[in-house]
Amino acid sequence: MSLVQRPKPIANWFLPGILSGMGLxxxxxxxxxxxxxxxxxxxxxxxxxxxxxxxxxxxxxxxxLTVKKDGSLRCTACMLCATNxxxxxxxxxxxxHNDPTVEKYPISYQIDVxxxxxxxxxxxxxxxxxxxxxxxxxxxxxxxASFNYDIMQLAYRPQLKGGIASVVDEKERHEAGI
Amino acid sequence: xxxxxxxxxxxxxxxxxxxxxxxIEAMKANGVEIAHYCWHPGLSVAGVCRMCMVEIEGxxxxxxxxxxxxxxxxxxxxxxxxxxxxxxxxxxxxLINHPLDCPICDxxxxxxxxxxxxxxxxxxxxxxxxxxxxxxVVDLGPRVVLDSERCILCSRCVRFTDEVSKTNELGIFxxxxxxxxxxFPGKPLDNNYSMNTVDxxxxxxxxxxxxxxxxxxxxxxxxxxxCTGCSTGCSTKVFFNKEGLFRVKPVYNEQxxxxxxxxxxxxxxxxxxxxxRLFDAKVSGKGTGAGNGLGxxxxxxxxxxxxxxxxxxxxxxxxxxxxxxxQHTVEEYDALLGFFKNDLGSDRVFHxxxxxxxxxxxxxxxxGLLLRGDRNPNTAGLKExxxxxxxxxxxxxxxxxxxxxxxxxxxxAGPENQTFFPDFKAKVVELSKAPxxxxxTAGKNLDLDNLTGDVTLIPLKSYLEKSGTFVNHAGxxxxxxxxxxxxxxxLSLTEVAELFAGRExxxxxxxxxIGVGRVQNEATTxxxxx
Ligand code: SF4
Ligand code: SF4
Ligand code: SF4
Ligand code: SF4
Ligand code: FES
Numbered sequence: 001m002s003l004v005q006r007p008k009p010i011a012n013w014f015l016p017g018i019l020s021g022m023g024l025x026x027x028x029x030x031x032x033x034x035x036x037x038x039x040x041x042x043x044x045x046x047x048x049x050x051x052x053x054x055x056x057x058x059x060x061x062x063x064x065l066t067v068k069k070d071g072s073l074r075c076t077a078c079m080l081c082a083t084n085x086x087x088x089x090x091x092x093x094x095x096x097h098n099d100p101t102v103e104k105y106p107i108s109y110q111i112d113v114x115x116x117x118x119x120x121x122x123x124x125x126x127x128x129x130x131x132x133x134x135x136x137x138x139x140x141x142x143x144x145a146s147f148n149y150d151i152m153q154l155a156y157r158p159q160l161k162g163g164i165a166s167v168v169d170e171k172e173r174h175e176a177g178i
Numbered sequence: 179x180x181x182x183x184x185x186x187x188x189x190x191x192x193x194x195x196x197x198x199x200x201x202i203e204a205m206k207a208n209g210v211e212i213a214h215y216c217w218h219p220g221l222s223v224a225g226v227c228r229m230c231m232v233e234i235e236g237x238x239x240x241x242x243x244x245x246x247x248x249x250x251x252x253x254x255x256x257x258x259x260x261x262x263x264x265x266x267x268x269x270x271x272x273l274i275n276h277p278l279d280c281p282i283c284d285x286x287x288x289x290x291x292x293x294x295x296x297x298x299x300x301x302x303x304x305x306x307x308x309x310x311x312x313x314x315v316v317d318l319g320p321r322v323v324l325d326s327e328r329c330i331l332c333s334r335c336v337r338f339t340d341e342v343s344k345t346n347e348l349g350i351f352x353x354x355x356x357x358x359x360x361x362f363p364g365k366p367l368d369n370n371y372s373m374n375t376v377d378x379x380x381x382x383x384x385x386x387x388x389x390x391x392x393x394x395x396x397x398x399x400x401x402x403x404x405c406t407g408c409s410t411g412c413s414t415k416v417f418f419n420k421e422g423l424f425r426v427k428p429v430y431n432e433q434x435x436x437x438x439x440x441x442x443x444x445x446x447x448x449x450x451x452x453x454x455r456l457f458d459a460k461v462s463g464k465g466t467g468a469g470n471g472l473g474x475x476x477x478x479x480x481x482x483x484x485x486x487x488x489x490x491x492x493x494x495x496x497x498x499x500x501x502x503x504x505q506h507t508v509e510e511y512d513a514l515l516g517f518f519k520n521d522l523g524s525d526r527v528f529h530x531x532x533x534x535x536x537x538x539x540x541x542x543x544x545x546g547l548l549l550r551g552d553r554n555p556n557t558a559g560l561k562e563x564x565x566x567x568x569x570x571x572x573x574x575x576x577x578x579x580x581x582x583x584x585x586x587x588x589x590x591a592g593p594e595n596q597t598f599f600p601d602f603k604a605k606v607v608e609l610s611k612a613p614x615x616x617x618x619t620a621g622k623n624l625d626l627d628n629l630t631g632d633v634t635l636i637p638l639k640s641y642l643e644k645s646g647t648f649v650n651h652a653g654x655x656x657x658x659x660x661x662x663x664x665x666x667x668x669l670s671l672t673e674v675a676e677l678f679a680g681r682e683x684x685x686x687x688x689x690x691x692i693g694v695g696r697v698q699n700e701a702t703t704x705x706x707x708x
Contacts, residue, residue: 078281079394094391100315104282104391127281176308 060120060133063111065155067163073155074166075130077106081122089115090122101170109154113139114147128168134160186252201243201254202230212256213265213294215272215380216332217244219430220437221341227272227332229294231264232256240264265298273303275310275355277327285382287395291330310355318360319347319367321387321441322376326358329383335359335375342438343371343547359383370440370549377427378437388444389425393417401661402429404648406505406555406595406641407443410548411650414439416447416642418662423447423642433654440549449595449621449640455665456622456637459483463614463632479636479667480677486616486634487678490587495522497586499576501609502564503530503593504554507646507658510671511563514591517675519567526585527569528576529560532599550651553598555641559649580611588612591671592619594640618674620665637668644670 032042046053055061066074077094095107122131136159141147155163183194188210195204200223205212215227225245232243235253240261243254255261273291280286312326331350336359339348347367351360361367367375376386398417405412405426412435417425426447428439448454459482462474490498500518502511518524533540534553543551554560564570579585588609593599606625609615610633617626620638627635645660673683 076281077391078286079397080281083394083396096391103315174311 055135055137057135059135059137060118060123061137062113062134062139063116063122063149063154064132064134064160064164065109065151066130066132066166067155068166069169069171071163072102073105073109073130073151074128074168075106075109075126076128077104077109078127080125080127081131084121084125085116086119086121087115087117089113101174106151109151111149111154112147113149114144129166130168132164134164184248184250186248186250186254188254189257190255195248199248201232201241201246201248201252204248204254205243205256210256212243213269213298214244215290215330216334218334218337218378218437221334221337221378224333224337227330228268229265229272231261231268233258233261262298265294266301269294269299270301270303270305272330274305274307275312275327276330277309279325279328279382282391283325283328283382284385284390284395285328285379289382290380312356312358316360317366318384319372321372322367323385323387323390324359325383325385328381329359329379330381331357331359332380334378334380335384338371338375338378339367339369342374343369345369345371347372348375370442370545371438371547373441373444374428374438386425393419393421393424398424401642401659403642403658403661404555404656405439405443405446406648407440407446407553407598408548408550409504409552409554409557409651410434410550411555411648411654411656412439412443412548413656414443416661422451422453422664434650434656435548438548440545440547442549445597446595449597450642450664452664454621455640455668456619456635457665458667459637460627460633460635461485462630462634479669480683482634482636483669483674483677484680486589486636487680490522490589490678491680493587495524497584498522498524499526499528499579499585499588499612500524501528501530501576501588501590502560503532503591503599504552504557504560505594506560506591506671507556507641507644507648508559508563508655509646510591510644510675511560512566513672513675515563515567515569517678519569521679525569526571526576526579527564527567528571528573529564530590530593530599530605531573532593532601534598534600552651553595554593555650556648558651558653559647562649577608580609585612587614587616589616590618591638592617594620594638596621596623618669618671620668636674637665638674639668639670640664643668644672646670 035042068074077092079092079094082090082092089112091108091110092106093108094104097103097105118133120133123133182197184197185192185194186204187193188205188208193204193208195207199207202212202214202217212230214230216224217230223245225242228242230243231240233255234241243256276291280292283289286292314325314327316324316326318324333350336348336350339345347361347365347369348359349362351358373386376384398419400415400417402413402415405414413429413431414426415429416423417427424447426444428435428437430437458476459479460474460476461482495518500514515527518527531538531541532553533551535543535551540551576585590609596602602623603625606629610629610631614632615629616634616636618636618638619626620640641658642661643663643665646658648656648658650656669677676683
């Protein structure tokens with residue numbers, strides 16, 4: 001259970017809060033400018049792009065659509081991710097698969113990544129580990145259209161080297177009688 | 179059945195119920211929730227799913243509510259722990275061989291198994307055996323697909339084809355956990371009521387081919403209306419979201435259609451969707467760019483109607499004829515007839531009678547269940563209005579008038595649903611003989627587009643975009659309400675009549691629009707604060 005913390009009446013006195021916040025900001029600025037540690041200033045900036053920061057493996061970056069062992073998309077087009085997405089940026093068109101054991105698959109899967117807030121709700125909603133948030137975050141593009149990711153981009157972009165395999169395997173589950 | 183009532187107690191509340199009713203009927207009548215799969219108010223009692231368990235005081239064992247009659251003073255309970263436990267494990271039995279298909283199952287979101295699992299279940303399955311595999315994606319007929327693994331053998335669909343459609347296509351074959359719903363060789367499920375089996379199937383075993391995989395149930399909104407497929411006027415609801423309309427389902431209406439509707443009526447949403455619609459008024463011929471070799475002009479419907487009205491009034495209605503179909507509402511007929519009769523003083527109003535099954539006698543056809551030969555929702559209403567305005571005309575008078583040149587302008591309030599007008603093309607040819615043709619139509623049509631000469635096409639609202647009254651074959655007046663907007667600038671005939679008369683119309687009240695820009699993700703924003 002999560003308890004909602006309602007703001008107390010004292011919070012209405014916002015000026016002291018603002019002033020103390022600004023105080024903190026400016027004291028940090030001042031001390032970072034004037035103090036040196038081991039001959040370096042303490043300002044933690046990087047000379048990007050020569051220097052790159054290593055994010056934690058849990059970083060939620062660009063989406064990846066996972067694939068099955070045969071390389072086809074794992075996604076079953078259930079639209080749970082699209083339902084759960086607070087930015088409403090996932091558009092899926094489902095279709096009937098020729099293989100009756102697959103039945104439903106997405107004939108088009110698009111993420112409008114400029115609308116995406118990288119919350120990871122899509123990843124959490126997916127029942128079959130078909131969508132994950134990958135580690136990439138450097139995604140330049142020439143115009144708006146290059147940020148509307150389609151299946152080719154989401155599942156088979158060169159960086160993924162043929163695709164990321166899903167942990168859920170339908171065949172194995174069928175054989176196990178689930 | 180007698181109309182006497184008897185006292186009994188349901189969940190500790192004293193109620194009066196109809197004598198001879200079963201416990202489940204008594205509970206439904208008093209708004210008490212009870213789990214059930216096989217019982218359906220429109221079908222006979224089967225008592226096979228065992229979900230409707232109730233505890234009756236003085237009875238050591240639980241009973242099924244659907245096949246037990248209420249007797250005087252009976253004390254019934256379906257909220258005790260004993261009942262809940264029984265329902266829970268009955269549900270577990272139903273789910274022993276059930277596949278984990280919800281992500282690809284069209285029933286998800288409106289599934290009896292999901293609902294009852296959330297209500298009574300929430301257990302860990304305790305079955306160690308492997309699931310029995312059955313047939314998937316079985317083609318039962320032109321409109322229905324079966325997934326045997328999802329079937330819980332409630333036999334509703336079998337009873338429907340036995341008792342309602344009386345076509346007996348479906349049966350349960352084999353026994354035990356290999357039992358299977360199927361059809362007989364060479365006899366597909368192909369009757370005009372087959373999609374009702376999809377509605378009554380409490381799980382996702384029977385699904386509609388037309389709706390298959392197109393949307394998820396929870397992404398759709400509903401709007402209740404009246405079917406325009408024939409003069410029976412079944413109560414229906416349409417399901418839509420911002421991408422368009424996706425399906426039609428029946429709504430219970432004791433006076434008209436009971437629990438059912440026919441398959442033909444389920445297709446009516448297709449002519450309302452934006453792909454089938456005319457969006458702007460098209461003016462061609464004299465006074466437009468057409469004469470200068472610029473082709474037709476596309477303008478705002480309102481402007482086109484005002485312009486047409488001006489010329490109609492300038493000629494004092496000389497040589498003007500009006501053609502009406504049985505597809506519009508009573509209010510619209512009255513408004514348009516009022517304009518023609520009072521403002522133009524014209525009596526030349528003609529009823530375009532459409533027959534889908536041959537001669538005029540086919541208008542009286544009735545399949546014994548719901549579908550009627552007259553495929554218009556409001557023929558009776560049109561006749562009523564014509565009578566009210568004292569109009570008695572024959573179609574041949576229109577043809578004579580056109581031939582002799584007495585009729586120079588024809589205004590056609592064309593059909594909304596062109597599929598029920600097999601003579602559409604012929605009528606377009608016939609009526610385009612008029613020197614000036616004004617065709618009001620909801621749907622676009624190639625024959626109309628190809629017309630040259632002095633032709634004005636004005637887009638009309640469909641039956642979902644306006645309010646009004648339909649009178650069905652038996653004279654029952656049914657109200658329809660505006661539920662959504664598909665073509666923002668389209669006009670109703672009432673508005674057309676106002677504009678013809680030179681009066682401004684007020685802006686339309688707002689409601690859900692289809693395909694107009696991007697809105698918030700309704701699926702998540704209505705969920706409340708996180
Ligand atoms: S990360 Fe969040 S906003 Fe982005 S697509 Fe997934 S659910 Fe939508
Ligand atoms: S990515 Fe996952 S949640 Fe989204 S449609 Fe595909 S299977 Fe469903
Ligand atoms: S029938 Fe119901 S429980 Fe079964 S797969 Fe379909 S939605 Fe899920
Ligand atoms: S197909 Fe559906 S309606 Fe028919 S028996 Fe199975 S669960 Fe019941
Ligand atoms: S509803 Fe009573 S046994 Fe099925």
